[in-house]
Amino acid sequence: MRSTCSLYIDTGYLLASAARRVTGTSLRSGIHVEYRRLIDSLIALVQDQSGLPLLRVHWYDSAHNGVPDYQQQRIGELAKVKLRLGRVGYEGQQKGVDLRIGLDLVTHARNKTSDVFFLVTGDDDLTEAVEEAQVHGVQVVLLAVPVNGDRPHGVSKHLLRAVDDLQVVDGAIIDDAALKVELDAAPAAAVPAPAVPAPKPGPSPRDLATSRPIATPAKAPAPVLAYTSSTGADSYVAAEYQRTPCEETVPEALTPDLIDRIAEQVVNSFLTSSDENAKAALAHSRPSIPRDLDRALLLDACEAIDVYDLPEQARFRLRNRFWDRHDALSAAGR
Known part of the structure; x- marks a missing residue:
């Protein structure tokens, strides 16, 4: 079987890191990404570094109910790209993405699908999966996105110790594919002043003389919102x-x-x-x-x-x- 390399991309890490580089913060919605250009550049990078042809790109992201949105469908239709989706939980948290990456790393290593695995992530939760994949004879190279010069963004020290090598992606690849989003602020519409209700007539002296205070049960203190x-x-x-x-x-x-x-x-x-x-x-x-x-x-x-x-x-x-x-x-x- 011909020797190949494979590319595994944690989309959450990639886009958060790209946003950090371009806008100064990790907010993904702050950037617009040319995905085809970004993926093609990463493919060229791993083929050049390994000297091996690419077998496949594995693109990991989350989606509501595991159903791809329009942009994810377009990414999945790109040549040599395999879309792998987790779910978005009830509270907006990502579910199943790390598990999919870890299972794929171990399964593909066991089946010897490629000789070199390039992994774009910084997640500590993948450390054990990387070590298990290495047991089966593959090299696992970590690709990190640079911020503040050449400093890799958000890479766990445990993961860094586990991989065979760390390579920092050329910053020009990110800069060429990710653009800062700046919407023109529309002028705020004038809000009419609320109408002032006419004052209600007060109680008559007879009402005051005959009225009795009505006891109301004490209310329990309202709960307050707290973060876990x-x-x-x-x-x-x-x-x-x-x-x-x-x-x-x-x-x-x-x-x-x-x-x-x-x-x-x-x-x-x-x-x-x-x-x-x-x-x-x-x-x-x-x-x-x-x-x-x-x-x-x-x-x-x-x-x-x-x-x-x-x-x-x-x-x-x-x-x-x-x-x-x-x-x-x-x-x-x-």
């Missing part, structure tokens, strides 16, 4: 159990100024790339933060201080400042 440790997920906490969101220490590197800068970059990217319907939907979701925005906040913070995960108190402060910066930028007409 999972990105963007929310839950309600009974009032009697409310306390400070978390007592964990915020990393010293994550200063208030840095938190403000990260929150402002994410908000600014969203406001400049979103139409009025998307902005209204965000305002309606308050105080919850949509998962894609929340994920961008956490990814950017992790990247800024070079950690893989954040304690709950740091997440709370990022989310709190998100709404502060949203209100400030919206008031400024962004």
